[in-house]
Amino acid sequence: MTDGEADELVTRRGFLLGSAGVAAAGAAGTAAAQDGTTTSGGTTTGGEGTTTGGGNGTSGGEGTTTSGEGGGGGGGSETVTVGPGGELVFEPAELQISPGTTVEWVWESDTHNVIPTSQPDGAGWEGSGSESETFDTGHTYSHTFDTEGSYEYVCIPHESAGMAGTITVGGSEGGGESAGPAIPESAKTLGVATSGAMVFTLGLAYFFMKFGGDYGEFDE
The missing domain is CATH 2.60.40.420 (Cupredoxins -  blue copper proteins)
Structure with missing residues (x-):
């Protein structure tokens, strides 16, 4: 292997390592943003209790x-x-x-x-x-x-x-079913931006591996 080939191999490896680092950091950022979401919902229950019947209500009267x-x-x-x-x-x-x-x-x-x-x-x-x-x-x-x-x-x-x-x-009003995680808009925006950066970085990595940075010499 010539010195030029070795340098090119080192350069490729360095670029790929850097690309992998960017992708990992992006994934970690997205996960951190999602971890900051909140979960809504709760449980409302009523106890079983005694029955008090009767009262003084009769036809034609108050009670x-x-x-x-x-x-x-x-x-x-x-x-x-x-x-x-x-x-x-x-x-x-x-x-x-x-x-x-x-x-x-x-x-x-x-x-x-x-x-x-x-x-x-x-x-x-x-x-x-x-x-x-x-x-x-x-x-x-x-x-x-x-x-x-x-x-x-x-x-x-x-x-x-x-x-x-x-x-x-019960049903949607009462029952205590926990709602899914509420994702804030900031987390959504960060996720989209991070995904775009990851795609761009991996695309550059693919291009560099395929063509190796050797684009030939321009004719004068």
Whole structure:
């Protein structure tokens, strides 16, 4: 091997080592940027608790009825208006909550009740009372929902008028599913820039290995 060939080989090796170093540094920078992301999400749970039934609410009178699926809530609370402005609706008609949330129905017009028509297995929600029992303005009824799933209910006297509601427990609102990592824009930008630099460097390495830096002599 001549001195020129040896020098060329050393030069190639040095260039390749430098290229590998740049690529490794770029990969490390991308990984470090991604490590700085945050993960959102959490778990909200409600305990099983006792049921307090009854109350002094009767047809034509005011009162408060409270029930639970067994243990006291520990979650948040939501309010559903019963017959707002005399309309035959529940407001809101659809509600999505976390397990352990207590929902309170507040009567704003007369002769209504809250009777479940479907619910998850094991939930045991009984509603505001019997199907024949109704309540008037000023009455309130609350229930803590611990079992995940879909609950449907109606006002029996006005079911034919479409007075119905749905409560979804869990799902995207409640359940404690952890969201994926949130990647900030700075990390995305750094990743793109680093990838571009790596491609460029490796391209130069390939070109140098293929042609060896010998481009011939220019004719004068």
